[in-house]
Amino acid sequence: MKTQAYSYSDTIAGYVTQVDRAARSFDLQTSNGGEFRAYLTPNTYARIAENLEDSxxxxxxxxxEMLQPGQQVFAYCVFYPQAGELRAEVKSMVFPGEGAGVYRHEEPDWWIRQIRSIANSYLRWQFNYPSQSIDYRNYRTILHLAGGKKGDYLxxxxxxxxxxxxxASAYMLTGEESFLEAAEKGTEYLRGHMRFRDAEEDLIYWYHGVQVSGDREHKLLTSEFGDDYDSLPMYEQIYALxxxxxxxxxxxxxxxxxxxEKTIELFDKFYKDDEKGGYFSHIDxxxxxxxxxxxxxGNNRARKxxxxxxxHAPAYLINLWLATGEEKHLDFLVDTADTIVKHFPDYAHSPFVQERFHEDWSHDSxxxxxxxxxxxGHNLKIAWNLMRIHSIRPNDDYVQLAxxxxxxxxxxxxxxxRGGWYDVVERTLAPGEEAHxxxxxxxxxxxxxxxAILAYLILQGCLGDKDYEKHxxxxxxxxxxxxxxxxDGGVYFNVLANGLPYLLGNERLKGSHSMSAYHSTELCYLSxxxxxxxxxxxPMCLYFKPRPDGFPGRVLRVAPDILPKGSVRLTAVEVDGRPYAAFDADALSVQLPDSxxxxxxxxxxTPVK
Known part of the structure; x- marks a missing residue:
């Protein structure tokens, strides 16, 4: 019986190697060296990647003109069976920039404009700002694709x-007051509604959330999320900070x-394993x-x-150290890095790190x-954060693992x-398998x-490897x-393998238990x-607005992230719009005026070139 050949569609991401004008075709080489010939049709259309709010x-x-050797392109093709082969006909193309080696996302203001747009979208969705004031009583966890609220009152x-x-990150990059107002009001709301101070233990921990109805609210102490139900998961306490x-x-x-500080004391008193190291994932x-x-x-007893x-590192601890410069916070960072290096690699069995452990660090599979x-993403997150910590406490083990x-x-x-990075895969290969x-x-x-983006950007920035630049x-x-x-603004939760948005179920949402204005803005800020x-x-500008009682000794530390020592200098400061000279260019700090x-x-x- 003859097998019927079918046409299908897919995206090819690659670099142009040669062009045949007469045949209206071009050859593409994918990131792993695969070769494809693609044909243009009378209906093929193309665009250059545009930022949010760009035309x-x-x-x-x-x-x-765009199809030149070395140019990267995303080509959406339909593959037709023809003469025993598959002919790839291009229906649409996206170019990341105008020319080989040119990428729009490397424009100095690309990510700044993107974070401004994302932050404005969330202000509009959550508070109907600027038509109404920023009031966190109106905040809702669930937001639909266009920002509409589900009305679950959670x-x-x-x-x-x-x-x-x-x-806060949007304010730091743009200096726009509405973003600072939202950050401060949100922080006040968290302190007033989600914070619990245990006077007996002199500690602070944070509620999972509240159900609101009019002026009434019902506080939810334990997690409502399925994996963590009826417990106090560490990651919820971490991200509250x-x-x-x-x-x-x-x-x-x-x-x-x-x-x-009081929440960290909670971590150290009840989550920390003083005997075997690390922190437990859940407590009663x-x-x-x-x-x-x-x-x-919940299978969460004595787990890490x-x-x-x-x-701890990306959620709050690096930013806490950047703000304070305190050695105890740096020691905490180093402890997390050392723990990861010691227990997470498992390369005799898998190219992926281990992620779950019993109390004694045996693997929980x-x-x-x-x-x-x-x-x-957790593997890549480890590489990214080890490189950050290495820049302040150099350790060859961190670099080797990263x-x-x-x-x-x-x-x-x-x-x-096609480009892009996958989600969850099997750690090991079964017999005969060649792909996870x-x-x-x-x-x-x-x-x-x-x-992925932040891991390879910081690796390129610190080590200068061309492969890291490429990835x-x-x-x-x-x-x-x-x-x-x-x-509708913001970013999609998920896309299909070929890059088309996936808009079903929770993955249709712009706000959920998993999604808020965090990863997308963190990406903008650090990119x-x-x-x-x-x-x-x-050069790059940052904005701050210290309070009269803010920062011990009135010293404002302005490093945007942990960067290699000596790579950046503070070259100019303005206070209330006027030039200001009381700053330390190498320490990246400002001695604030009494006010x-x-x-x-x-x-x-300014980078040191």
């Missing part, structure tokens, strides 16, 4: 905190610092015991995981949905045909693209070509930092 960047009439602590992080800590960097509000809400039998029903150990599976991850991940976690199987699907999540550019190009929602200051060597009111500080950071 459509049509280049259909310039396709011949306010999750972590999603508010993550939105606050986005607003993300927004307030980033806001503290702007204002120096001592009340925020108090909350952070009544006894605060990580070994409580009540945690057995990536979130409970590694998420049976936990709920994860089993013996790898989250691609580079090992960076070199292994493209072949096992990325799509070398997808656990649920081959879709690509927005936050995992962020981890960073490819990841950022895919994200900017397909994840930006030019119709702007790494590209401008480490890679392109372009009875908030002062607006603008700083210019």
């Amino acid at each position: 459509y960047q049509d280049c259909t009439g310039r396709m011949a 306010q999750e602590t972590d999603t508010i905190s993550r939105m606050v992080y986005g607003m 993300a927004g307030p800590t980033q806001t503290y960097r702007l204002t120096g509000d001592p009340r925020i610092l108090y909350d952070i 809400p009544i006894s605060l015991d990580p070994r409580s039998p009540l945690l057995d029903k 995981n990536w979130n409970s150990v590694g998420d 049976t936990w709920n949905w994860q089993q013996d599976r790898a989250v691609v 580079e090992k991850i960076a070199q292994l991940m493209p072949d096992v976690g990325s799509d070398r045909l 199987r997808f656990v649920w699907h081959d879709r690509k999540a927005w936050w995992q693209q962020e981890q 960073g550019r490819e990841a950022a190009a895919f994200y900017n070509a397909f994840f930006l929602d030019h119709d 702007a930092t790494y590209i401008n200051l480490l890679i392109k060597k372009e 009875r009111q908030d002062v607006r500080v603008k700083v210019t950071l």
